[in-house]
Amino acid sequence: MKPILKWAGGKSRLAPQIASAFASNCEGTYYEPFVGSAAVYLHLKAEGRIGRAVLSDANEKLVAVHRAVRDRVEDLLDALASLPTEDWRERYYEVREAYNLGPHAGPEHAARFIWLNRAGFNGLYRENRRGEFNVPCGKYAALRLPDAEHFRAVSALLQDADIRTATFDQVLGAADEGDHVYCDPPYVPLTETACFTGYCSLPFGIDEQKSLALHARKAAMKGAVVVLSNHDLPVVRNELYPPDGGFRHVARPRVARAISRGARGSAPEIVAAIGPLRRDVA
Numbered sequence: 001m002k003p004i005l006k007w008a009g010g011k012s013r014l015a016p017q018i019a020s021a022f023a024s025n026c027e028g029t030y031y032e033p034f035v036g037s038a039a040v041y042l043h044l045k046a047e048g049r050i051g052r053a054v055l056s057d058a059n060e061k062l063v064a065v066h067r068a069v070r071d072r073v074e075d076l077l078d079a080l081a082s083l084p085t086e087d088w089r090e091r092y093y094e095v096r097e098a099y100n101l102g103p104h105a106g107p108e109h110a111a112r113f114i115w116l117n118r119a120g121f122n123g124l125y126r127e128n129r130r131g132e133f134n135v136p137c138g139k140y141a142a143l144r145l146p147d148a149e150h151f152r153a154v155s156a157l158l159q160d161a162d163i164r165t166a167t168f169d170q171v172l173g174a175a176d177e178g179d180h181v182y183c184d185p186p187y188v189p190l191t192e193t194a195c196f197t198g199y200c201s202l203p204f205g206i207d208e209q210k211s212l213a214l215h216a217r218k219a220a221m222k223g224a225v226v227v228l229s230n231h232d233l234p235v236v237r238n239e240l241y242p243p244d245g246g247f248r249h250v251a252r253p254r255v256a257r258a259i260s261r262g263a264r265g266s267a268p269e270i271v272a273a274i275g276p277l278r279r280d281v282a
């Protein structure tokens with residue numbers, strides 16, 4: 001099941017490889033603390049591989065979209081139907097202004113967010129210092145919105161999910177024996193300037209990457225399985241997710257980038273897994 005949103009670093013194409021990093025189905029709770037477009041959750045849920053789930057992201061306007069898709073999909077479809085279609089280019093900045101005025105929850109918010117995601121440049125989500133969405137109009141030949149059946153199918157898959165605004169450290173402490181966790185943080189940059197990290201106002205530097213690796217290891221020591229993806233760089237392989245720290249390097253896919261800043265083409269990625277770890281060897 002494809003996500004409704006286009007999202008920088010979205011894992012639609014990689015979802016089957018990431019799913020196979022979890023050797024078994026999840027008997028406990030599935031956590032996805034960098035949920036973005038929910039590509040991996042939707043894949044696992046459609047395959048019947050997970051039950052209870054906690055989906056979270058630090059971007060509260062994005063989280064409000066997933067909630068509206070889950071709880072008010074018909075109202076959302078009505079709101080989307082009232083937004084421009086033929087004259088979408090001429091009216092792009094009018095919709096963007098309405099979006100920025102808010103409110104930033106509910107079906108009208110979700111409809112504008114999704115419309116801007118499809119009509120805006122490359123599906124980017126970026127805000128200025130005042131917290132206003134400032135992505136310019138996209139250069140597409142036509143505006144392509146997901147159809148109603150797609151919305152309803154995604155809504156059905158979200159029904160049992162607990163969807164929260166949270167930073168990763170606020171949720172990972174709850175992961176325990178039998179739980180599965182998939183972490184897809186903003187990438188460690190390939191070069192100092194060539195990586196998109198502007199999903200929300202929070203910085204995500206090397207300190208946050210180290211803190212995430214530590215949280216993953218702690219969850220693994222409690223008996224959870226944690227899968228993480230990132231750029232395949234020496235610092236990621238050897239320092240963040242090192243084999244002698246219990247991390248297994250399970251896949252090295254090359255991914256064609258749909259959205260990035262300054263780094264188009266394909267980039268090497270790594271999928272790592274840790275846990276469950278026995279406390280005596282940890």
Ligand SMILES: C[S@@+](CC[C@H](N)C(=O)[O-])C[C@H]1O[C@@H](n2cnc3c(N)ncnc32)[C@H](O)[C@@H]1O
Nearest residue numbers: 007009010011034036037039058167168184199
């Ligand atoms: C690479 S994207 C995830 C893409 C997602 N796997 C998908 O398929 O669409 C990273 C996500 O992390 C979120 N994020 C950034 N900093 C965060 C933090 N400190 N805690 C939780 N989420 C964060 C961003 O808002 C963004 O949605």
